Amino acid sequence: MIGIFDSGVGGMTVAKAVEERLPGHRLVYFGDLARTPYGSKSAETIISYSRQNTEFLLAQGAKIIIIACNTAASVASDILQQEFPVPIFEVISPAVRRALAASRSGRIGVIGTRATIKSGVYEKKITEQNPGYQVFSQACPLLVPLVEEGWLDRRETKMILRRYLHPLKLRQVDTFVLGCTHYPLLKELIQPRIGRRVALIDSSEEVAESLARFLDSHPDIDGALSRDGENSYFVSDITDAAAEIARKVFGRPIVLQKAVSER
């Protein structure tokens, strides 16, 4: 199976993208709703939770892991890749590759949670590949609560977005990374506020594309992945809001099963 974990429900945008790009493959999802959000927690805590989530998915039979949370990916992906003997994908590298390909001016904007931006991971990965590029980043800690409230078209959300995005717009970026899996749900509000001609990079789509290419070139691994049975959606806490976001993301009701990853 393909295992996907996230701090909560945001990573369902990744599960949806994988489902569409690789139909027939079986997925197991884990959303850590009992400890969500990760974005304002310390690196040490996020690493410990990410390790537990990975172990949970492996115990469920996952042979490939996708870290569908930019925050977890930004501080824990190197460590998980060292510690676990399976291919581990994450949402950051594919988004970085796409941003490098999309930008002509070399001026790239990035938004994310406080922990993601503090890690400097996008800046590091982009300038490693092309030292001439400039990265302008902004932590947007209120966007996750606004999305989870379903305030996707409210005047307050637009004002808060304007406050976050205006400094990046002034930098005249031509490419803009949505560095959190919740943000694609705000795409239509973000585009006019960052500039109509700016390329938005959605990490959910990029990681699905990157996994599909990997499986194309590794038929042995692809062949070993299960195509039988239903996809499973585990969460460490079941709430009405989570069920509602799941329904919104997938366009159909999703059965959430309760499981905890903490040891």
Add this chain to the structure above:
Amino acid sequence: MIGIFDSGVGGMTVAKAVEERLPGHRLVYFGDLARTPYGSKSAETIISYSRQNTEFLLAQGAKIIIIACNTAASVASDILQQEFPVPIFEVISPAVRRALAASRSGRIGVIGTRATIKSGVYEKKITEQNPGYQVFSQACPLLVPLVEEGWLDRRETKMILRRYLHPLKLRQVDTFVLGCTHYPLLKELIQPRIGRRVALIDSSEEVAESLARFLDSHPDIDGALSRDGENSYFVSDITDAAAEIARKVFGRPIVLQKAVSER
């Protein structure tokens, strides 16, 4: 010692009020920052965390527990009071007593997290005491993130408050309960938006007063409480934002020690 727990840093307003009302008593605080916030989680998860937090404080030597979190109090206080053999105070009952005493019109407003409002605890306790009273309540899930961001005087915060409070203002309440320990930090924005003559009830102050009266009438318990040594502030995750809020609440730097309560 007097043990105080909260889902994060909001309960420090309670610790501060107890410190001022009972100077010389030794406090041990636990803030569950690694799993914060509780307000949007399920009752089952909140009960399990509250039990673990209580056990942690008892292991530190606490002889009295204060549940300094409206969300935890609203769903877990009855259970904790049955399960643990020490006096357990919580922020709701004292605020309810004060609201009943303050209201002349019998029209009382309550704001809180989603879990607190969903529990219906304020409505239940108020109408149990006085069936003629009417309670109008509103979940305000974005206020905790706004306070934790330090957006205490921003235009966006004022707009969001207006949206939450306007329906309650129309109900012409004369008494208004701040049913979350984060909200006293927004008192000055709330007062003009709910009405200048409306009595605001701050649960932090009320629980400190209630504990002081209990100790006055139970000198045996009061005598057994420690007055030696420094107060301890434990949190399950250490972040810059938490240290900053602690400094703001106490008006001095607070040394945060890391400890987890999960088993």
